[in-house]
Amino acid sequence: MNAIAAEIVSAEHDALVPPHGGVLRDLYLPTAEAEALKRFSASLPQRTLNQRQLCDLELLLNGGFSPLQGFLGRADYDRVLADMRLADGTLWPIPITLDVSEAFAASLSAKAQISLNDTQGTPLAVLTVEEVYFPDHIAEARAVFGTTDRTHPGVAELLDRTGPVYLGGTLQGIQQPSHYDFASLRHSPRHLREWFRQHGWHRIVAFQTRNPMHRAHRELTLRAAEQVGAKLLIQPSVGRTKPGDVDHYTRVRCYRALLNHYPKDHAALSLLPLAMRMGGPREALWHAIIRKNYGASHFIVGRDHAGPGNDTNGRPFYDPYAAQQLLAAHRDELGIEIVPFPAMVYAANRDTYLPQNEVDAKDEVRDISGTELRRRLHSGESIPEWFTFPEVVNILRERHPANAREGFALFFTGLSGSGKSTLAQAVLARLLETGSRPVTVLDGDEVRRHLSKGLGFSREDRDANITRIGYVASEVVRHGGIAICAPIAPYAGARDEARQLVQAHGRFVEIHVSTPLEVCEARDRKGLYAAARAGKIKGFTGIDDPYETPASPELRVDTSQRTVTDAADVVFAWLKSEGLA
Structure with missing residues (x-):
């Protein structure tokens, strides 16, 4: 291919x-x-x-x-x-x-x-x-x-x-976007259709994925292709997927290794520059239309296709088979046949993979979740061959070496005078006195003096300031370090942008220092709040410019209710419970 x-x-x-x-x-x-x-x-x-x-x-x-x-x-x-x-x-x-x-x-x-x-x-x-x-x-x-x-x-x-x-x-x-990675695997719909024609591929079943593929995926795709008498097109999304997913460079290496485990001339690999929305049933319908445009005659729709997981109440956003039902309702006008498929599970007593709906009470079902796989990679514990192929394990271990410490960013946000900088310093001291990991501090005032010198306080400039902080933090995290950030960061969109930048490489921990406005004003040693109240300072957060309260931070700490030491204890205890300290 x-x-x-x-x-x-x-x-x-x-x-x-x-x-x-x-x-x-x-x-x-x-x-x-x-x-x-x-x-x-x-x-x-x-x-x-x-x-x-x-x-x-x-x-x-x-x-x-x-x-x-x-x-x-x-x-x-x-x-x-x-x-x-x-x-x-x-x-x-x-x-x-x-x-x-x-x-x-x-x-x-x-x-x-x-x-x-x-x-x-x-x-x-x-x-x-x-x-x-x-x-x-x-x-x-x-x-x-x-x-x-x-x-x-x-x-x-x-x-x-x-x-x-x-x-x-x-x-x-005017011209195609430049891609310098995996150039031989990037094909336009026109090019892929022509390749199918030249190689006599008339029935092609496409498979969408955003994760590394293991033995269960191989079994599912093989069975689906055999069921409809088609060749297999593995077409992973490599544009943008869910935050925290395995990077596409690692995934593509895994896909290439997996190709050797399909029958010769049976499967092909091509990359799709798609920015996924994780939209469940609607997205599944969209994926089918896109694969039709790329020349596929059939499209595999599995369990919870393009689902983003659970909501804030711990419930799945979408019914696991809602996508299959929606596509079935539109099959007559889609122009591509849908191949619905249940999840594949490993039955140890039979030493084989089975569709979930074919498992009986006597079967000894085994599985390794994504969380468990990451734990085994981190600890160096063995990963059984029934789960995945040795070549795939080797690639994943190279990307996630055993006992390597994942980088993370602590992002303290709150009003001026909330105590976020002081709390950040106290947490920094705890991290340094108990460990040896490199820590970089990106305090709001220091960043303004150096990294964001020249920016004003318009919404656009404030957003740019937080984006710069997020970018630097992401680079620290990418190299396994700890970034401690303590800006006001009043706008939810900019904070979320910083989260996206960091989560491409590690954990992002948002800590809302929720000290009430009246307490912040009472602590104001520089007289900034008084000047803002008097109209001498315009666009001051909390007075005449909004602070958009974080909806679901990892932690929320009110320093009017705790001493700095107690608040640092809360943060540090949480970090330990998450394996970050």
Whole structure:
């Protein structure tokens, strides 16, 4: 499969009728026109896209999101929320939108064109803006995810990190995003379809995953392919998945090792640059449509497909088989056959894997959860061959060596005068007197003097300050260290952005120092609150600028009710209970 790119014949950039129905829309311009548009794009308003937006743009341009030809306008958006359909009635379950700030939207003229760029400033496409509209994010969360619980990563992204204005319009593609990793495994829908045609693959069952694959996954995919008489396409999401997931570099190495355990010429591996929303049933329907666009004739839907786990009350967000039921209800118009499959479990007495619904009372069922697997990797304890293959274990052990200490960040947030900096120093002392791990302190005032020098106190600058803190903390955590952060961090969205940055590499522990405002004012030695009350300081947190109270921090500590020593005891005891100290 690594030679796919070399075997593909070039194709014209027009609509392609795929082998299993529908039209594949490739939005890239021919070379000469793309070069002319690239030169023209330098004169347009510039927009640097974030990771989710870049993933969406790539799949819009290469046809993975066919039949879409750009970001949704209001009519399409409203109907997707209400009915999982575009305005013309086409089945489409997930809104694909370009969110921006109010300031950026206000700067645009009617029918403006925008250069959409990657993080290096490279123009990838030009968007002709046809609509500017204000969505209701709460209503969108309820419609798409069925909840407004921020424990759901898709909801947290939407409510806390998504801009308040959407731009709808059509796209013209200039060039593909650059990917320097696993280049031979990255294929457009057009290229993958052509490879299938050249190799005589007419029935292809696709498998979606965001985790390393083990023996149970191999058995499931083999049985599903055999059941429908198809070849197997393993197509993992490598754009963005759930926070805390194994990084895609490690996962892809595991997938490549696993390929050797399939029959020859039976399975192929290709990477999907998808930003998952973890939207359960709706997302499963979306995954099926995307795989149809990539040329698959069948799609495997397992238990709790694209589910994010449990809500704040410990209950699953979605019924485990809701996705299978939703896809079955739309099978006649999907254009791809659905292969529902139960979870596979290992029956030790039979020394084989079985579908969960075929297990009887005499079977001795064994399993290793993700948590248990991580524990065994950390401790160096053996991982049985019935669970996974030795090659996969070796790759996971390289990424997670035994007895290695995972980095983490302690993020103290609270009003000025709440005692967060003092508490952070007390916790720092405890960590240093009981261990030898490297600790980096990112105190709010110190960061302002050095890392964020030049930033003011507008909402935008405050968010930038917290993002910088989050980035530095993430680098400390990535190298196994401890970062202690103590900014005011008044806005939930910026705190959540810092969480996302850190959780890509380790634990993020939000500690809300919840000391009441009146106590903070009474402690004010610098007279800042008094100056703010008198109108001499504008935009002061807690007076004329809001502090958005953390909804679900890992810890909440009120220093008006405890001494600093007692509060540090609470924090340190929690760290010990979590194995972090």
